[in-house]
Amino acid sequence: MSITLAPGQLATSLTVINQGTTETSVQVRVVSWHQATGLDELAPSDSVLVSPPIITIPAGATQTVRVVIRKPDPSREGTYRVLLDQIPSAAAAPGTIRIAMRLSIPVFAEPATRVAPHVTFRVETNAGKAMLVATNDGNSHGTMSDLALTTKSGSVIALASTGTPYILAGATRHWRITSAGAGLLTPGATLQLTAKTNTGAIKRDIPVVVSTSMVSP
Numbered sequence: 001m002s003i004t005l006a007p008g009q010l011a012t013s014l015t016v017i018n019q020g021t022t023e024t025s026v027q028v029r030v031v032s033w034h035q036a037t038g039l040d041e042l043a044p045s046d047s048v049l050v051s052p053p054i055i056t057i058p059a060g061a062t063q064t065v066r067v068v069i070r071k072p073d074p075s076r077e078g079t080y081r082v083l084l085d086q087i088p089s090a091a092a093a094p095g096t097i098r099i100a101m102r103l104s105i106p107v108f109a110e111p112a113t114r115v116a117p118h119v120t121f122r123v124e125t126n127a128g129k130a131m132l133v134a135t136n137d138g139n140s141h142g143t144m145s146d147l148a149l150t151t152k153s154g155s156v157i158a159l160a161s162t163g164t165p166y167i168l169a170g171a172t173r174h175w176r177i178t179s180a181g182a183g184l185l186t187p188g189a190t191l192q193l194t195a196k197t198n199t200g201a202i203k204r205d206i207p208v209v210v211s212t213s214m215v216s217p
Contacts, residue, residue: 002106003082005069014065014082014105018057025056025087028065033079033106035171040164047071048080048107054087069109077140078109079168106166108141117142119167121193121204123149123177124211125185130177131211132159132193136167143167143198147175150192151184157191 005012018024032045048069055063065082072078086101118138124131132149136142143165149157160176167173177185184191189208194201 002108003067005107005109007110007112009109010069010072012067014067015062016055016057016065016084017062018059021059022089023056023058024089025054026063027054027083027085027087029053029083029085030067030080030107031083033081033168035166035168035173038171038173042081042083045080047078050082067107072109072111074111075113075139076111077115077169078107078111079141080107080109081105082107110140113139115140115169117167117169117197117199119144119197121206123185123191123206123208125187125208126211130180130185130208132175132177133172134167134175135172136169139169141166141168141198145196147193147195149177150194152190152192155180155184157184 003012003014016026028050030045030048030050031042032047034041048067051066055065057063067082069078082105084103088100116138117136117140119134119136119142121132121134124133132147134144144167145165147159149159151157157177158179160178162173162175185208187208187210190205191208192203193206194203
């Protein structure tokens with residue numbers, strides 16, 4: 001799940017439901033979310049507030065948490081995550097193991113200006129290694145799933161899976177190519193990429209280029 005705030009919307013609410021049989025307490029925080037290195041990076045932020053920051057919910061009950069944007073970016077989508085960390089109870093029965101839950105919910109705050117992702121792809125190869133590279137130079141996030149890479153003749157090129165489906169504005173993501181036949185990744189060749197995105201299914205021809213700085217995904 002994710003939360004999207006429309007342009008001009010500075011607040012929303014989140015309902016937390018305790019489906020357990022005992023009372024539980026949860027700490028609620030909001031952090032900024034970036035992908036400067038291609039990986040998810042979370043950092044403290046004073047741009048968003050949550051209230052209340054700690055909630056205690058009886059068994060079977062619900063609690064509403066309010067999320068407020070204090071410092072919206074006027075030109076670019078704001079990206080945050082709401083972290084809900086269950087506080088372990090000290091009253092656990094002897095011999096039992098209590099596993100604390102963590103939920104991490106994406107929050108997207110759209111600015112007043114029109115925003116859209118713009119993702120370009122390429123395959124980079126160097127010294128026998130190769131990876132699929134996606135760069136989002138738009139001003140909002142994109143999502144991608146079911147990525148498939150093939151040659152023009154239909155030969156499948158295997159990609160390593162990665163955790164998050166999101167590529168944030170200004171970010172570059174990498175997928176390591178785990179197997180490909182000899183000669184399929186020659187610089188100058190063209191491959192075919194298919195994927196499902198938040199703007200619809202795509203089918204594109206993408207180039208194979210020589211990488212000057214191979215990055216480990």
